[in-house]
Amino acid sequence: MTASQPVVDIQNISKRYGRTAALDRVSFELKRGECVALLGPSGCGKTTTLRILAGFERPDAGVVAIDGRDMSNARPYERNIGLVFQDYALFPHMTVAENVEYGMKRRGVPKAERERRRREVLRLVRLDGLDERRPSQLSGGQQQRVAMARALAPNPSVMLLDEPLSNLDARLRHDLRHELREILSAAGTTTLIVTHDQEEAIAMADRIVLMNHGRIQQIGPPRSLYERPENAFVASFLGRCNWFDGVVESALPDGSALFRTTEGLALRVRLPDPRVGAPAPSGVAVRPERLHVVEAGTELDGDFNRLPATVTRLHYLGADLRFDLTLPEGRRLEAVVKADGRPLPAPGDTVAVAVAPADCVPVAGDLPQ
Numbered sequence: 001m002t003a004s005q006p007v008v009d010i011q012n013i014s015k016r017y018g019r020t021a022a023l024d025r026v027s028f029e030l031k032r033g034e035c036v037a038l039l040g041p042s043g044c045g046k047t048t049t050l051r052i053l054a055g056f057e058r059p060d061a062g063v064v065a066i067d068g069r070d071m072s073n074a075r076p077y078e079r080n081i082g083l084v085f086q087d088y089a090l091f092p093h094m095t096v097a098e099n100v101e102y103g104m105k106r107r108g109v110p111k112a113e114r115e116r117r118r119r120e121v122l123r124l125v126r127l128d129g130l131d132e133r134r135p136s137q138l139s140g141g142q143q144q145r146v147a148m149a150r151a152l153a154p155n156p157s158v159m160l161l162d163e164p165l166s167n168l169d170a171r172l173r174h175d176l177r178h179e180l181r182e183i184l185s186a187a188g189t190t191t192l193i194v195t196h197d198q199e200e201a202i203a204m205a206d207r208i209v210l211m212n213h214g215r216i217q218q219i220g221p222p223r224s225l226y227e228r229p230e231n232a233f234v235a236s237f238l239g240r241c242n243w244f245d246g247v248v249e250s251a252l253p254d255g256s257a258l259f260r261t262t263e264g265l266a267l268r269v270r271l272p273d274p275r276v277g278a279p280a281p282s283g284v285a286v287r288p289e290r291l292h293v294v295e296a297g298t299e300l301d302g303d304f305n306r307l308p309a310t311v312t313r314l315h316y317l318g319a320d321l322r323f324d325l326t327l328p329e330g331r332r333l334e335a336v337v338k339a340d341g342r343p344l345p346a347p348g349d350t351v352a353v354a355v356a357p358a359d360c361v362p363v364a365g366d367l368p369q
């Protein structure tokens with residue numbers, strides 16, 4: 001296989017369970033060394049994709065190739081995959097060392113090589129010295145790292161992580177995200193992480209495959225999905241949005257477009273995607289942190305849409321502040337600003353809301369109500 005060939009190539013896989021289309025022509029690839037998150041709400045088809053890739057399930061149509069080889073007839077153990085499950089699935093009666101060496105032993109790796117590799121992966125997951133403990137003598141985070149070490153030990157072509165952090169408390173989840181990412185980068189493994197947690201996907205993945213109802217909605221780096229969502233589902237799944245219903249009226253000479261909201265507001269927006277076949281936008285999405293809240297009459301440097309608004313509520317969130325705002329037409333907006341100690345408008349004050357055309361993103365699809 002060549003260096004540019006994907007390690008995993010999933011082509012047009014479909015799977016039905018009775019009348020449910022669990023997967024509908026799903027295609028994506030994993031390039032060497034990249035970490036991809038398969039993200040989406042419950043029931044969108046993440047587990048089905050993972051099970052097909054791992055060989056526990058057969059697709060009705062489509063092909064899975066690993067390292068350039070068609071896996072249609074390969075059994076799970078013939079796929080050179082490392083699996084890490086949500087509940088770690090460690091063998092409780094075995095020590096850490098025995099757990100980590102298990103896969104290599106089954107493959108007939110000689111003892112000396114097994115021990116060398118065990119020490120290497122336990123160092124990688126920062127558990128050296130705990131070889132003789134049993135899983136019950138470890139914290140949840142440590143057990144999770146043993147599961148990583150065990151999966152990494154036989155040098156798999158690809159690691160599949162199924163909701164790897166969801167059994168941990170919020171704080172630990174947060175810390176382990178980065179640790180896990182570092183372990184994967186240091187190991188240079190190609191990884192697919194299945195998660196329903198958008199923050200986890202954004203923090204860990206080089207690219208996100210976002211699914212809904214068995215279909216891929218968008219594939220790309222976290223930032224492009226967050227900042228350039230192609231449809232309303234992608235925009236709303238990855239964070240909060242202010243929505244404006246309406247139509248694109250005209251293209252403007254400066255490269256932006258004039259969008260007329262249903263309430264009659266004129267917004268200069270980023271020009272909709274000009275690619276042939278891109279669906280017409282049904283609305284505009286603006287992230288709350290892209291709205292600037294300034295005193296009415298303040299001069300602003302730069303190119304902004306300005307809307308007069310009244311502050312209805314102010315929520316203190318620690319590092320951030322959230323404003324609930326009302327436009328004269330009665331429309332409500334949400335703005336999030338950094339709490340940096342500057343004097344703040346109070347509820348009842350009239351302010352100006354400013355937003356750059358580049359931060360007004362036209363999207364297709366049904367807008368959330």
Ligand SMILES: Nc1ncnc2c1ncn2[C@@H]1O[C@H](COP(=O)(O)OP(=O)(O)OP(=O)(O)O)[C@@H](O)[C@H]1O
Nearest residue numbers: 017020022040041042043044045046047048049196
């Ligand atoms: N064995 C099965 N029999 C019948 N329907 C199934 C089966 N497995 C999955 N489904 C259905 O297929 C769809 C996709 O399920 P899947 O488990 O892949 O979703 P998911 O994204 O992993 O969800 P979750 O995050 O809740 O685990 C769902 O509608 C589910 O009910």
